[in-house]
Amino acid sequence: MNRTILAILKILSKENKIIGSKEIAKRLKMHGINLSERTVRYHLKILDERGLTKAFGKEGRIITEKGRKELETASTVEKIGFIINKIETLSYLSDFNIDALTGRLILNITYIPESKLKKALKVMENIFQSPYVMSDKILFLEKNNEFIIVPEEHVCIGTVCSVTLNAILLKHGIHIISKFGGVLEIRDGKPYRFGALISYDGTSLDPLEIFIRGKMTDVIGAIKNGSGRVLASFREIPIVCLDKVKEIYSIMRQKGFQGILMFGEPNHPLLDIPVGMDRVGIIVVGGLNPIAAIEESAIRTYTSAISTLYDCQDMVDFKKIIQNFK
Numbered sequence: 001m002n003r004t005i006l007a008i009l010k011i012l013s014k015e016n017k018i019i020g021s022k023e024i025a026k027r028l029k030m031h032g033i034n035l036s037e038r039t040v041r042y043h044l045k046i047l048d049e050r051g052l053t054k055a056f057g058k059e060g061r062i063i064t065e066k067g068r069k070e071l072e073t074a075s076t077v078e079k080i081g082f083i084i085n086k087i088e089t090l091s092y093l094s095d096f097n098i099d100a101l102t103g104r105l106i107l108n109i110t111y112i113p114e115s116k117l118k119k120a121l122k123v124m125e126n127i128f129q130s131p132y133v134m135s136d137k138i139l140f141l142e143k144n145n146e147f148i149i150v151p152e153e154h155v156c157i158g159t160v161c162s163v164t165l166n167a168i169l170l171k172h173g174i175h176i177i178s179k180f181g182g183v184l185e186i187r188d189g190k191p192y193r194f195g196a197l198i199s200y201d202g203t204s205l206d207p208l209e210i211f212i213r214g215k216m217t218d219v220i221g222a223i224k225n226g227s228g229r230v231l232a233s234f235r236e237i238p239i240v241c242l243d244k245v246k247e248i249y250s251i252m253r254q255k256g257f258q259g260i261l262m263f264g265e266p267n268h269p270l271l272d273i274p275v276g277m278d279r280v281g282i283i284v285v286g287g288l289n290p291i292a293a294i295e296e297s298a299i300r301t302y303t304s305a306i307s308t309l310y311d312c313q314d315m316v317d318f319k320k321i322i323q324n325f326k
Contacts (some may be wrong), residue, residue: 005043009071012053012063020060084201086306087163087178093308094167098248099254104309106167107158109137110291111302114142114153118325123220123297124290128318130223132289134160134231134259137315147310154302158315161287161306162233165252165259169237172248176282177236180273181207182281183195184232184261186222191261191283194269195229206305208233208286218291231286232261236279239266245282259285 011027012019021040028035035043036134047053050235052067063071095103112120128136139158141150150156166176182197196216198207208231211217222228242263249260262283264270270281286292291303 004028004033004035005047006071007075008040008043008047009052009063009067009074012061013068015062017219018060018062020058023060023220053300082204083206083306084178087166087200090306090309091163091170092167094164094171096164096167097171097311098168098252098257099114101255101312102301103312105164105312106161106306107308107310108161108287108291109139109148109307110157110159110305111151111154111287112157112294112299114155116299117155119297120294121322121325123293123299124318125322126223127219127290127293130289131258131261132219132222134162134164134287135257135283136318137256137312138318138321139310139315140321147308148250151302156309157291158310159287159290160257162259162284164257164287165284166235168252169241169245169248173243174237174241174245174248177276177279178233179236180234181211182234183211183229183233186226186228186230189226191232191271194234194273197234197273200233202268208288208292209303209305212288212292212295212303215295217289217296219289219293220296226268231289233256233284233286234270234273235282236275236285237282239278239280242266242280247283261285 007028008024011024021044025035025037025040026046044053047054050309052064052070053061054064055061091104094106096105097103127133137160141148141156144150148156169176180197180199182194185192185195196211198210211231216229217231218228219230222230252311260282262270264275264281266280269275273281275281288305291301294301
């Protein structure tokens with residue numbers, strides 16, 4: 001479906017009344033498309049023939065149910081690359097200062113049924129003591145606040161998203177490239193290989209959400225037995241920045257943040273994944289590993305990955321939450 005026809009369907013979908021070609025031509029200009037009324041009528045005829053619009057004489061058209069479904073499908077295709085754009089936007093907007101531990105970092109937001117909270121917290125306890133989280137700081141809400149709405153009979157858990165690493169490095173002038181989200185196989189407590197990968201610039205959904213829904217993880221096994229499958233991502237940094245990244249990461253660890261499981265060698269594949277010229281591969285843990293463990297324990301959650309920016313100082317240590325519910 002070409003851009004013009006898609007734009008016409010979008011215009012019609014926003015109205016519950018008949019719209020004529022003159023009005024459509026006027027609104028198309030707002031989409032950066034300049035067409036005469038005659039050309040608009042030509043495109044509308046095509047839509048009529050496909051059953052995507054219905055004509056009402058000279059009055060104009062309305063979109064059909066088939067047209068709405070076609071628009072929904074086309075819009076999904078149009079969103080390919082949405083996640084990588086979101087990563088870059090939030091990385092830029094984050095003002096998190098790792099030295100002062102102030103400012104807004106990037107969170108994944110998850111809603112957990114209130115009736116399952118104690119069980120979920122017990123499951124997450126071991127995860128937050130492992131290397132498979134970005135930080136042990138979380139957002140915990142039992143009711144709405146000015147930024148987040150909490151559904152009835154649910155609580156909200158905000159975990160630090162691994163994209164926060166991108167934001168920290170960007171503030172130091174280092175651009176990190178997020179290549180893939182994946183399921184990382186752990187053997188004897190060490191990264192072994194990626195069992196599945198999805199490119200960030202080729203999906204409209206966060207890959208880690210997809211893997212959780214597909215029940216492809218075994219985070220509990222990775223911690224309990226040293227062998228399992230955790231959520232992780234593959235990223236690249238310029239070779240010239242490698243020493244600086246390691247220096248910044250050392251500061252992160254001193255401040256209670258972690259996340260990098262492995263550094264590769266310059267211009268060499270890492271776990272069989274090739275890197276670009278003059279780049280180094282790194283493997284970063286997924287911020288949703290605690291949530292994956294909850295799902296593994298048959299607790300249904302509702303998650304939005306790479307969801308929002310939130311003030312670091314409004315977050316608490318996970319162990320404090322655990323103490324409150326023991």
